[in-house]
Amino acid sequence: MIDTTHPKSARGINWLAEIGSLLGLALLVFLFQSLIAKPFYIPSESMMPGLRVGDRLAVSKYPYGWSWVSPGFHILPPFKGRLFGHLPERGDVVILTPPDADRRGEDLIKRVIGLPGDVIELKGGRLWLNGKPVATRDMGDRLMPIDGNFHCDANDPDPDRAFPGFAGARVAGRDGKPYCRLHILRETLPDGRSYDTIDFGRSDPDNFPAYTVPAGHVFVMGDNRDDSADSRVPVAYRGLGGAVPFENIGGRAEFVTFSLNGNATWNPLTWFSDFRGHRVGASLRPQTQR
Secondary structure (H helix, E strand, O other): OOOOOOOHHHOOOOHHHHHHHHHHHHHHHHHHHHHOEEEEEOOOOOOOOOOOOOEEEEEEOOOOOEOOOOOHHHOOOOOOOOEOOOOOOOOOEEEEOOOOHHHOOOOEEEEEEEOOOOEEEEEOOEEEEOOEEOEEEEEEEEEEEOEOOEOOOOOOOOOOOOOHHHOOOEEEOOOOOEEEEEEEEEEEOOOOEEEEEEOOOOOHHHOEEEEEOOOOEEEEEOOEOOOOOOOOOOHHHOOOOOOEEHHHEEEEEEEEEEEEOOOOOOOOHHHHHOEOHHHOOOEOOOEEOO
């Protein structure tokens, strides 16, 4: 005769084992994001035209080795050096933590322009590397869609998005929709790696005196050259105040995982149109000219 007085379904839950499983899962996620790869959200327009507000990226953690910024949440105190360290290549798009103590934990995304020993200079907005002008090709104007994540507004109420260069840039496309007209310049580094930048005309960072990148540091810039607080910009103006220590590099941006235009509302029917499907899988590695 079968005993049904104590069925298995009535047995108590082993809460200790359940909690242990959840902690183990959390540890695996933490280790994966610290050692292998992590997601990253683009919050600003400093890396346009290649990256747009609302893009979500995959960032690999291992190409340059590991340092104090590698673990999630920046739980380690700053220290010099990297484990299995490898310098980035010029043109790589990287995630970094500003060396300014007041901004630790505030990850930024920029492009590596100079390596240790390189001499960086800007003249009239044109980049010079080691005493020679970097090859630059004028690509003309490009229309970028205006949406909930990109307003193209010189007087945006959000001070992080208001930019004088957008004055007069709003135009209507042939489809009647609003666009932002951007002037594109393509830079090609001496090793043949190329990428697009935006030029809005004259701005304060357009002229930067010759600067030698110190040992153990990299010089980084945003592709939106007139609206990027990067190595050219003093710390007092929320810039990086020069090259950043190599150990402050957290990883290399690889590709766009998905992207949202910010137009979604509470209505579920808008959720699908909010998705920028054409952005998925877009590589963030520089093109190589042969």
